[in-house]
Amino acid sequence: MELWSVVFVCCVLCYSFCHSAEAIVKLGGNETIPALILFGDSIVDTGTNNNLITLLKCNFPPYGRDFQGGIPTGRFSNGKVPADFIAEELGISEYITPYKSPSLQPGDLLKGVNFASGGSGYDSLTAQIVSVTPLSEQLEQFKEYIGKLKGNFGEAKTNFILSKSLVLVVSSSNDIANTYFASGVRKVTYDVSGYTDMLVQEASSFVKELYGLGARRIGVFGAPPLGCLPFVRTLFGGLERVCTEEINMASKLFNSKLSSELHNLNQSLPQAKVVYIRIYDSLLNIIQNPINYGFDVADRGCCGTGTVEAAFLCNPLDPTTCVDDSKYVFWDSYHPTQKTYQILVGEILNKYIISFS
Known part of the structure; x- marks a missing residue:
């Protein structure tokens, strides 16, 4: 991949058995979720990229300014993320600790870990372009994690954690928005239908790998309305920066295929709870009706001009960053604010958590 392509994409991016917290959202009967295990991209990355040699980092201000203590932890937002x-x-x-965090302790393993790496995707090229951790490597790290669980707590407890944990996969946004549309590198060999077919096949293979390693409660997020991301509006939305219907259609096509494939997997994998988590409509509704949710701005982010800034472009040197990010749907040109994430997670848990019982 030529350097200009790398720079281009970067510039436009982006229970434990004795737990102390009380569950607010609960499963039916006596079912519990002892741990949360995360794979995917920047939507749930809680600091994986901090220790990578990549431009896709956010462990500096103004990222994290609303996080506990105002500390930039490597979360791609002003505060908390869905994880x-x-x-x-x-x-x-x-919080769920990144697997590669130096602060990870043996006891943390019982609560789950986070393998997600900002900039990653189902397409191996997506992570390669921006030098982040691909899903294939995240899977290898998961195997290491299983070994550590067995070494520290024994096989019986490990099997319990794996089978009862909630395993979430959040991917595809970077594939569609960046690798396919923004950089165009995959357009040479795929049309949209072919590319979404490939992504769904990769997602299916990933879920089957997780199942083979012992995971049973697996939730897979669909793509959001990528045509309405601020940076996509800037690139493809003309002078008025409107949502790009072509890219939104690609998201919906991927989602339709993914939903069907996950339904088939849920039927064919014994004792599995494989759930498709639709996020498209929820986020689009916020973007189209921001006032209903207490927002004023939905077409640009708070950081900088909000039109192209993400990762290293969203930095403390930009004097135009907004003062009140609670009025913004998006924090930077790619990622929602903490407030938006909180709304979305509330809707997701209320709608889908019973599916894992």
């Missing part, structure tokens, strides 16, 4: 809200709402932990 945090989900773990907290399920009563697992306040």
